[in-house]
Amino acid sequence: MKPIQLLDLATQRARLEPGLSERMNRVLEHGSFVMGPEVFELEDRLAELTGSRFAISCASGTDALILTLLAVGLRPGDAVLVPSFTFAATAEVVALLGGVPVFVDCDPHTFCMSGADVSGGLDVCRSEGLELRAVIPVDLFGLVADYSAIARALEGSGATIIADAAQSLGASRSGARVGTLAPLTATSFFPAKPLGCYGDGGAVLTDDPDLAATLRSLRVHGQGTDKYDNVRIGINGRLDTLQAAVLLAKLETFPEELNARSEIAARYTAELAGVLGVEAPLLPQEVTSAWAQYTLRVSDRDHLSKHLLSKGVPTAVYYPVPLHRQPAYAHFPRVGTLDVTNRLASTVLSVPVHPYLTTEQQTHVLSAVKEGVAT
Ligand SMILES: *Cc1c(COP(=O)(O)O)cnc(C)c1O
Numbered sequence: 001m002k003p004i005q006l007l008d009l010a011t012q013r014a015r016l017e018p019g020l021s022e023r024m025n026r027v028l029e030h031g032s033f034v035m036g037p038e039v040f041e042l043e044d045r046l047a048e049l050t051g052s053r054f055a056i057s058c059a060s061g062t063d064a065l066i067l068t069l070l071a072v073g074l075r076p077g078d079a080v081l082v083p084s085f086t087f088a089a090t091a092e093v094v095a096l097l098g099g100v101p102v103f104v105d106c107d108p109h110t111f112c113m114s115g116a117d118v119s120g121g122l123d124v125c126r127s128e129g130l131e132l133r134a135v136i137p138v139d140l141f142g143l144v145a146d147y148s149a150i151a152r153a154l155e156g157s158g159a160t161i162i163a164d165a166a167q168s169l170g171a172s173r174s175g176a177r178v179g180t181l182a183p184l185t186a187t188s189f190f191p192a193k194p195l196g197c198y199g200d201g202g203a204v205l206t207d208d209p210d211l212a213a214t215l216r217s218l219r220v221h222g223q224g225t226d227k228y229d230n231v232r233i234g235i236n237g238r239l240d241t242l243q244a245a246v247l248l249a250k251l252e253t254f255p256e257e258l259n260a261r262s263e264i265a266a267r268y269t270a271e272l273a274g275v276l277g278v279e280a281p282l283l284p285q286e287v288t289s290a291w292a293q294y295t296l297r298v299s300d301r302d303h304l305s306k307h308l309l310s311k312g313v314p315t316a317v318y319y320p321v322p323l324h325r326q327p328a329y330a331h332f333p334r335v336g337t338l339d340v341t342n343r344l345a346s347t348v349l350s351v352p353v354h355p356y357l358t359t360e361q362q363t364h365v366l367s368a369v370k371e372g373v374a375t
Helices: 009-016 019-030 037-050 061-071 089-096 115-128 147-154 209-218 241-251 254-272 301-310 339-347 359-374
Strands: 054-058 079-083 100-104 132-135 160-164 184-188 202-206 294-298 348-351
Touching (some): 009 019, 019 037, 037 241, 054 061, 061 209, 089 100, 115 132, 115 147, 147 160, 202 209, 254 359
Parallel strands (some): 079 100, 079 132, 132 160
Antiparallel strands (some): 054 202
């Protein structure tokens, strides 16, 4: 059996050749390394893939979040609700722009922000005299948050929902695809995400033509009708043409890869049902996940991760220290004591779920988990 990896980019690359190299070579030949034709071709394909009207590519998932906050007019001192159980970028962008991230808890089963978490956030903003500008639910591990419940909780608040879909491109909820579930959706093409390039990349998805125009201006220094016409403060947030070429090649196999991840996850969940000492991730019936991670909850995580490693199964902990306990973020407001977040941070363990795991490798992962929790 080949060694098991958390992510197998080499097998994926072998599968994508020679198309991948042809795509990249074409860019080397035409030489439009910034905003070349592949960038616009990719944006069309992303709009098609997600069903959103506009896709605005950019330099990273972090830039995608920055662009959305600039587009909704975040002002210094404005509050933005963010989960504490997420990657740092979700809260970082708010603080970087002078806003106040307000940390909320998450659902213990889906790991995502719920409507009740948002209601708690509204109360904290009221009591601290903060103006709420936006809410950033995160589709953690690829599972789509309940955007309708969050929208209901926000009714009348004037706050905009920005979906952090860095991990969930290709997923859906009640038949609606990620990219259409919130007025603005930010995603990432970091190599380890479900759709990854060979460096940094990201995109914003929206149905709103005015927001799309603003985002396009913001990603090129706030440009107006031409390069030397600056109508707003923006950033240099463009996606490299070479990365767009890589993504176009990878889009060929992306739907199959999503299916493979789903099948592996379904097999794991079926075979781990009833196994004592380990809880498989819950997938609500109306949700399809992009399965960026397959994340177990276990009481003795250190023991299981050591056992798995000894059996050649690599694991990862996303995220061992929640943001509200990080030195850079500990002074920001939070809703209550974030008990669910704290508990998850000490019990979650992600096991390999990449689309190129062989049946034999999956069987090995499963038996190693079952052995590990039984000993
Ligand atoms: C990866 C990630 C980001 C940031 O994306 P980059 O492309 O690395 O900047 C933001 N939010 C979440 C939840 C992520 O997983």
